[in-house]
Amino acid sequence: MIQLKTMLNCIDNSGAAVVECVNVLKKKRPATVGDRIVVVVQKQRNFGPESSNNSGIANKVRRGDIRHAVVVRAKKEMQRPDGSIVKFDDNACVLVNKSGDPIGTRMNGVVATELRGKQWSKILSLAPMHV
Amino acid sequence: MATFSPILRQLGCLRSIAKPQSLVSSQIARRSLTTVYTPKQEPVPLPSKLPKSFLSQIPPRQQPTNGRKKLKVYPAPPSSRTVCKDPVAAVTESQLTALDPTGERKALFDYRRNPRSVKVGDILRVTFKNGDPFSGVCLSIRLRGIDTTFLLRNELTRVGVEMWVKVFSPNVESVEIVQRTEKRKRRARLYYMRQPRHDMRSVENIVSNYLRQKSALSGQRGQGGRGRGQKRRR
Numbered sequence: 001m002i003q004l005k006t007m008l009n010c011i012d013n014s015g016a017a018v019v020e021c022v023n024v025l026k027k028k029r030p031a032t033v034g035d036r037i038v039v040v041v042q043k044q045r046n047f048g049p050e051s052s053n054n055s056g057i058a059n060k061v062r063r064g065d066i067r068h069a070v071v072v073r074a075k076k077e078m079q080r081p082d083g084s085i086v087k088f089d090d091n092a093c094v095l096v097n098k099s100g101d102p103i104g105t106r107m108n109g110v111v112a113t114e115l116r117g118k119q120w121s122k123i124l125s126l127a128p129m130h131v
Numbered sequence: 132m133a134t135f136s137p138i139l140r141q142l143g144c145l146r147s148i149a150k151p152q153s154l155v156s157s158q159i160a161r162r163s164l165t166t167v168y169t170p171k172q173e174p175v176p177l178p179s180k181l182p183k184s185f186l187s188q189i190p191p192r193q194q195p196t197n198g199r200k201k202l203k204v205y206p207a208p209p210s211s212r213t214v215c216k217d218p219v220a221a222v223t224e225s226q227l228t229a230l231d232p233t234g235e236r237k238a239l240f241d242y243r244r245n246p247r248s249v250k251v252g253d254i255l256r257v258t259f260k261n262g263d264p265f266s267g268v269c270l271s272i273r274l275r276g277i278d279t280t281f282l283l284r285n286e287l288t289r290v291g292v293e294m295w296v297k298v299f300s301p302n303v304e305s306v307e308i309v310q311r312t313e314k315r316k317r318r319a320r321l322y323y324m325r326q327p328r329h330d331m332r333s334v335e336n337i338v339s340n341y342l343r344q345k346s347a348l349s350g351q352r353g354q355g356g357r358g359r360g361q362k363r364r365r
Binding site: 073077082083084085086087088089090092108109110128129131 | 265287288289290291292293294295296297300302325
């Protein structure tokens, strides 16, 4: 249930830590796993105290940037075709560019397998684990 | 001006009193004259042998059918209750025989009757048909016939993940008890374990430990894992 003003964790190394949803694309309902959304970067990730001076290299996005993102985890439980239900403890997303490629190169954190059915296999292959 | 108005009013009032008095007296006079009682006229009965062509001319109330069409009454359809008294139970039964012919799965989760069944708080490991396993603490068992499910909770990469699994789903290949709960839980649903204070965090260590021990015993005792799980406690 990701909609306007929802705060999500960003789990890639693009430099964003917390982002806020400002729009759900191609849908009139709240977004769930595999949906594309528009986000504003609210908090940047700092890669250690030393790298703060060269954060321009590490962080591909800055605070206040408007980006596209794909939801990879949702608190709202989702039902699989076989009847089992999966839910996560947080809402998380991965930043992507306009053409749909992930901005970051690494991901930390488990993602939902529903991404495969929605043509996000690239994100799924980057993820360390999927449920 | 103010002095004249009451006089005018009085005159108008007198006139109005004078007028209806004559009317009232005439009414009383008329009433006193009507003293003869005339009985209500008997309705003329219709001729018994009226040709059918005349029936349409008389009002519908006086027609022999009393203006109503005769409705055809159909008998009630045969009740399906006599055929099958409890169809839901019958469907459940047939589904259970198809999906769980040995009754093993049912016994594994029937915590009300089977003392050796899965209890809430146990650590379970489920293997699916497509090969990927899922393990976690059992937070609740929902006994609903063929729709029986259990809820597993685990922490993967420091994110809590919960999964409801259908017990009799053909996608579920095996359910193993990795570790029994140390003490019987006094709740049927352990939803409080979602709170950070009571959260068990990751159970991956316990599961991998169990798998190592299982492979050391050449993995032949698939069912024996239950007994060993009981012995091995933290």
